[in-house]
Every structure is written in structure tokens, then in C-alpha cells.
Amino acid sequence: LFPSGDSYGVLPRPCHVLVLLNPQSGSGRALDDFQAVVQPMLAEADIATTVFVTERPHHAHEKVRDEDLSQWDTLVVMSGDGLLFEVVNGLMERSDWKEAMKKPLCILPGGSGNALAASINYYAGYDHVAKKKLLTNCTFILCKGLYTKMDLVSLSTASGKRFFSFLGFGWGFISDVDIDSEKYRWLGSARFTLGTLQCLAKLRVYQGRLSYLPVAAEQGSSPAPRDPQAPVTNGHVLQPAGTEAPGSLPPDSLLAPLGQPVPPHWTVVPEEEFVLVYAIYQSHLGTNLLMAPAARLHDGCIHLFYMKAGISRVSLLKLFLAMSRGTHLDLNCPHLCYVPVRAFRLEPRVPAGIMTVDGEALACEPVQG
Secondary structure: OOOOOOOOEEOOOOEEEEEEEOOOOOOOOHHHHHHHHHHHHHHHOOEEEEEEEOOOOOHHHHHHHHOOHHHOOEEEEEEOHHHHHHHHHHHHOOOOHHHHOOOOEEEEEOOOOOHHHHHHHHHOOOOOOOHHHHHHHHHHHHHHOEEOOOOOEEEEEOOOOEEEEOOEEEEEHHHHHHHHHHHHHHHOOHHHHHHHHHHHHOOOOEEEEEEEEEHHHHHHHOOOOOOOOOOEEOOEEOOOOOOOOOOOOOOOOOOOOOOOOOOOOOEEOOOOEEEEEEEEOOOEEEOOEEOOOOOOOOOOOEEEEEEEOOOOHHHHHHHHHHHOOOOHHHHOOOOEEEEEEEEEEEEEOOOOOOEEEOOEEEOOOOEEO
16 A cells, blocks of 8 residues: 555554644534544544644644643644644644654644645545545544654745745745635635636736755765665754754755855756746645645655746646646646755745745745755
């Protein structure tokens, strides 16, 4: 079912899990679905649960940042991708983040997009499913108790913020759809269809400079050791213990500081007008959008897509319809470019448009990862 060479841990039996649940996510059914679908399966598998229902934004972030996590074997997020983004960044704010990040994480789809849940369902070799069938599959994976590693991408912004991202960074059309459709959250995943049609009607172009370090170029210049047992960040093994300050975050070893030119072995895209830029690290952008079929949980790779200005609305719609089957690259659209990279930088010419990280909105400014 899985790519060869993956190593797995196994959760202990009996197992104790902390479930972080956002009752407002998606169409607002997460708590009902947890009680009806998830709880009976976990009880059957001898998994004891402590349920923490979030009451406000950043509630889960604070919980995992400040809590003694030793009493639980795994952290389970029952929500959309936004709550897992909170959890990951809360864990990375801990002084013991290296240990905390070894705590297995589980995603159970309870939101609108559910991109990571759809990706894990795909990696596990299950048929494409949605809604309660996807929730059942992801709960079954938790019941089996197998876990493996997942890449994180370190994102830095010109204003000095740093985020750790598990899904993707976007600018332009896809981010516009994601954020503009928030007002239709009650529709569930159908909000994205409506949002896509609205954004197609007012198709925008964004100006900026995109640069990246292709996987092949990085391997050619200084191959990174890929010891599967070593902690990896951005495709590079971290410094040996003792060479960095205790608790300090992993260095962005592939990046020059924002404001300085990118290194000479990077590629700078000649075009500077885009309909969208999206750097994704999982296979799915949403339950029904298989954007990067080649992606795997820890391939050390950022799958960079960008769409140059000049594409017609009809061609753009055809691409998104094909993306539901993962066949959009087979259309050989001259405006759509795809390249596997280790690192990227995006410098908007003016602060226009919405940027997103793991579906959460960011101020529009230079960013690299």
C-alpha cells in the first residue's frame, strides 16, 4: 500500500488520545460526526479519548503549546486543515519542540477542504471518497495505529513572521477562492465550487517575481544526506546536537535572507504576471482536487505550480475540472507550469491579493520557504 522504504511506528495498546475538535468547522457537524462515527470505532479498538472542544481561534494552539503532552500517545485533530495548522505551530513554539514534534498527529476530516485527510486516504491506497466515507477511512487508519513521518515546510515573511506548514502556500486564484468562499462555509465542500465560479468571473492577474531551487539543481550542487533516521528540515539534516542553542528552531539552511538576492544556482521565472502561484507538499488541495499526484508524505519536495497570465477562463475551468481526477498536467496547458523544488521565494510587486498558508489568510508580502 505504501512506498517502499518507509519506516513505521506503532501506537501502544491500550492507547490514549487527545482529540482537538472545532465544532464550528465545515458545515458545523464535527461534534455530531465524532460521536456517531468516530467514537464507536475508537472504543472498539481500545482507544481512550479526551475530547477538547475549541471555543475560539488559537485555542488549540495555546492548548498544545502549554500542555503536558506526556499523558497522551497521539494528538487527533477533528476539524479542517486550519486547526492542524494551529496545532503544528503551537507545538513548534514549545521549548521542547523536538520531542513534542515526535508525538504522532492524526487528522480526522471535519472541515470543508480536508486536504490532508484526502491526501492520507490517497497515500493509503484507498479509493477516492468524501464526507463520512473519508472520515471512516481516516478513523480506521488511526485504529490500526500505524504512523510515519511527514515533511514540514518553514515559511518566512518580510515582516519577520515564521510559520511551519504541512499543506501548501498560495497566492492568486486558488487563495482567492479559499478565502472569498469563507462566507459560504455552511455549504461544506460545495463552497469551493461556488467560489471558483465567482473568481473566474472576475479573473485577476498578480505581478511579482517567483524564484526557486529545483530539486535537480540542489542535488547537483550539494546533495543532502537522506538518512531516514535523521531529523530533516527543508531537505537538509539538522546540525549535530550541541551546535545550536537549546530549543532553537531548525535553521533555514537553503535560504538567503529576504531582501538579499536569491543564490546564483536558483531559477528566476522570467514572467512576472501570474494568475496563481501554489506551492503544495501533499497530493490533495481539497477532497476533490488531486493537485500533486506524485507527492508523498515525506518526499523532501515542494511541488510548485504557477499559472502565467493570458489563460482564458474556459482553459482555467477545464484545468480545475481535470484536477478532480489529477489529470490537469496531461492537458499540456502552456500557461500552467509545474516543477518539484526544495525551496522558493515569491516577491509581490505590490501588496495586492490574498496569500494563504494551509488555507489560513496572510498579509500579502515577500515570502520564502
